[in-house]
Amino acid sequence: MDIRELQGYASFFMTIFLVVILYSYIIYLYRSEKKGEKDYEKYGNIALDDEIDSPPIERNPKNQSEKKELNK
Amino acid sequence: MKQIVILFVFLSIIFIEKDYNILDINNFWLRIKIINIIFYKGVCMQSHAALEYDYSVAKLFTYTTILFGFLGMLIGTLIAAQLAFPELNYLMGEYGTFSRLRPLHTNIVIYGFTVSGVFATFYYSAQRVLKVSMAESRFLMFVGKLQFVLYVILALAMVASLLMGFSSSKEYAEMEWPLDILTVLVWVLWGVAMFGLIGMRREKSLYISLWYFIACFLGVAMLYLFNNMEVPTYFASGGLGSVMHSVSMYAGTNDALVQWWWGHNAVAFVFTVPIIAMIYYFLPKESGQAIYSYKLSLLSFWGLMFVYLWAGSHHLLWSTVPDWMQSMGSVFSVVLILPSWGSAINMLLTMKGEWNQLTENPLIKFMVLASTFYMLSTLEGPIQAIKSVNAIAHFTDWIPGHVHDGVLGWVAFMVMASLFHMAPRMYKREIYSKKLMEAQFWLQITAVVLYFTSMWIAGITQGMMWRAVDEYGNLMYSFIDTVAVLNPYYTIRALAGVLYLTGFLMFAYNMYKTMTASRKLEAEPQFRSPMA
Numbered sequence: 038m039d040i041r042e043l044q045g046y047a048s049f050f051m052t053i054f055l056v057v058i059l060y061s062y063i064i065y066l067y068r069s070e071k072k073g074e075k076d077y078e079k080y081g082n083i084a085l086d087d088e089i090d091s092p093p094i095e096r097n098p099k100n101q102s103e104k105k106e107l108n109k
Numbered sequence: 110m111k112q113i114v115i116l117f118v119f120l121s122i123i124f125i126e127k128d129y130n131i132l133d134i135n136n137f138w139l140r141i142k143i144i145n146i147i148f149y150k151g152v153c154m155q156s157h158a159a160l161e162y163d164y165s166v167a168k169l170f171t172y173t174t175i176l177f178g179f180l181g182m183l184i185g186t187l188i189a190a191q192l193a194f195p196e197l198n199y200l201m202g203e204y205g206t207f208s209r210l211r212p213l214h215t216n217i218v219i220y221g222f223t224v225s226g227v228f229a230t231f232y233y234s235a236q237r238v239l240k241v242s243m244a245e246s247r248f249l250m251f252v253g254k255l256q257f258v259l260y261v262i263l264a265l266a267m268v269a270s271l272l273m274g275f276s277s278s279k280e281y282a283e284m285e286w287p288l289d290i291l292t293v294l295v296w297v298l299w300g301v302a303m304f305g306l307i308g309m310r311r312e313k314s315l316y317i318s319l320w321y322f323i324a325c326f327l328g329v330a331m332l333y334l335f336n337n338m339e340v341p342t343y344f345a346s347g348g349l350g351s352v353m354h355s356v357s358m359y360a361g362t363n364d365a366l367v368q369w370w371w372g373h374n375a376v377a378f379v380f381t382v383p384i385i386a387m388i389y390y391f392l393p394k395e396s397g398q399a400i401y402s403y404k405l406s407l408l409s410f411w412g413l414m415f416v417y418l419w420a421g422s423h424h425l426l427w428s429t430v431p432d433w434m435q436s437m438g439s440v441f442s443v444v445l446i447l448p449s450w451g452s453a454i455n456m457l458l459t460m461k462g463e464w465n466q467l468t469e470n471p472l473i474k475f476m477v478l479a480s481t482f483y484m485l486s487t488l489e490g491p492i493q494a495i496k497s498v499n500a501i502a503h504f505t506d507w508i509p510g511h512v513h514d515g516v517l518g519w520v521a522f523m524v525m526a527s528l529f530h531m532a533p534r535m536y537k538r539e540i541y542s543k544k545l546m547e548a549q550f551w552l553q554i555t556a557v558v559l560y561f562t563s564m565w566i567a568g569i570t571q572g573m574m575w576r577a578v579d580e581y582g583n584l585m586y587s588f589i590d591t592v593a594v595l596n597p598y599y600t601i602r603a604l605a606g607v608l609y610l611t612g613f614l615m616f617a618y619n620m621y622k623t624m625t626a627s628r629k630l631e632a633e634p635q636f637r638s639p640m641a
């Protein structure tokens with residue numbers, strides 16, 4: 038088997054591997070929402086409610102000014 | 110001056126330590142964090158109360174989008190006319206020939222117009238979805254402005270050098286090596302601004318648009334570097350020839366492969382990914398409807414990332430690259446329909462129950478049409494990537510036809526619609542004229558249809574004529590026969606160019622009037638953009 042053929046097989050199996058990962062991700066997305074562990078759809082509101090003083094959909098605990106405010 | 114010193118300190122802390130491994134993500138983030146804290150504590154804290162989004166950088170890039178859009182499409186119209194009326198090649202000596210102007214057209218519309226639009230919309234929307242203002246960090250503001258200044262210098266140098274005939278002759282990578290270095294600098298600055306803003310964010314989750322902007326940043330960074338590995342001949346040869354000249358580090362088939370790995374991903378990461386970023390933000394915001402399915406947006410994102418990178422070899426079908434690689438390019442191109450249509454359908458379904466807006470708001474019309482054209486070109490592309498179809502389509506006018514239903518109908522429409530949406534928020538004035546916008550829409554849509562239909566017919570005619578053989582296997586037509594047959598279609602395309610360019614001028618005028626003369630707004634509109 039020369040290098041070209043090897044490359045071909047490597048590419049093929051890599052593709053299969055990544056397809057499996059991608060499909061597992063999709064299943065994970067839908068399953069975790071079904072079980073109520075996650076709610077992905079709420080993130081769609083990030084674009085709609087995007088004023089600087091409107092409350093974040095999910096607060097970022099690492100934000101400096103947020104920290105300050107929480108400590109007050 | 111102080112800020113320049115700070116910038117260099119910043120970059121050196123992050124990147125220039127002897128044993129520092131860039132792949133060590135934790136280490137990288139730690140450094141970004143340290144810098145952020147220094148800036149936060151040191152120079153950047155401003156009062157929380159009067160905080161507003163700061164659009165100064167977004168505005169700057171808005172101006173260059175309009176400027177380069179006009180220039181690029183003017184040249185596009187000129188070269189289209191040259192193909193129909195060859196005498197037009199001799200207007201300006203060597204500087205006016207098709208061969209000089211074609212790369213100028215592509216580079217200006219891609220790196221001048223589209224990329225400016227990407228930066229403008231990024232600096233506008235990233236602040237909003239992260240809920241953090243550029244005004245909160247003087248450092249990031251400085252980075253953004255520096256990026257703009259360097260970008261303008263780069264763009265002018267690009268125009269001048271291509272006009273003078275300096276070109277590395279690789280499509281979409283024509284810029285010569287000194288400009289490549291400047292490109293890297295501009296891109297890194299964008300990255301600093303991007304990850305800087307992300308580091309400061311109040312919103313924990315990154316909105317889907319940002320994923321796409323990040324992908325644009327990373328994809329271009331990686332592939333641009335790979336493809337532009339080149340040896341400046343002047344230095345390598347000890348002083349022979351032009352300082353500007355370089356040769357690729359790859360040779361022959363390998364060079365072609367790397368070139369189209371990049372070339373196709375210029376389409377992916379400049380014409381697709383950041384434009385999806387735009388539509389995912391601007392369509393929901395303008396219509397007041399959240400994305401139809403956020404999960405679908407996530408999985409089409411990963412689908413697109415996974416597949417797009419490997420479709421580039423469809424530019425090299427029937428060439429000397431290994432057979433399996435050609436087949437892979439074909440297969441991946443066909444599979445690409447799925448994630449592309451995933452995003453497009455998601456956008457269309459976002460309008461579910463609100464289709465009346467299509468008749469009421471011309472901006473929605475622009476965006477919905479853009480996603481429809483996205484669907485059209487992502488169906489057409491895979492068809493052209495099928496080996497047997499490609500045997501007819503390759504080298505013909507069908508290819509520019511395909512390119513332009515994408516770029517005119519999808520990219521330019523989305524860029525213009527985004528800027529229209531941003532204008533009332535950035536300038537606190539309503540959009541100058543709804544009527545003008547409607548007229549522009551119909552004019553440009555006519556232009557797009559004329560462009561791609563004429564090129565479909567021209568391309569397929571051309572492909573068939575090139576292959577036609579008589580009963581003895583002799584070719585039936587010589588090249589000039591095809592040229593004569595295609596002339597009417599070239600004329601139609603030139604007309605399409607004039608129409609589209611006129612529409613773009615209407616857009617520019619409408620934007621200019623919005624900035625300067627339109628009625629002032631008291632409050633920022635929440636969803637639908639106000640227009641007179």
Ligand code: HEM
Pocket residue numbers: 181182183185186187188189211214215218219222223506508509512513516517520521602605606607609610
């Ligand atoms: C007024 C509008 C425009 C006109 C009349 C026009 C015209 C042309 C012409 C005549 C060509 C050369 C085709 C050939 O060599 O046979 C071309 C190529 C190209 N144009 Fe445009 N163009 C326009 C707008 C745009 C815009 C807005 C973009 C991108 C945002 C764009 C991207 C490209 C690209 C990527 C190519 C190279 C296609 C290839 O290599 O197959 N054009 N254009």
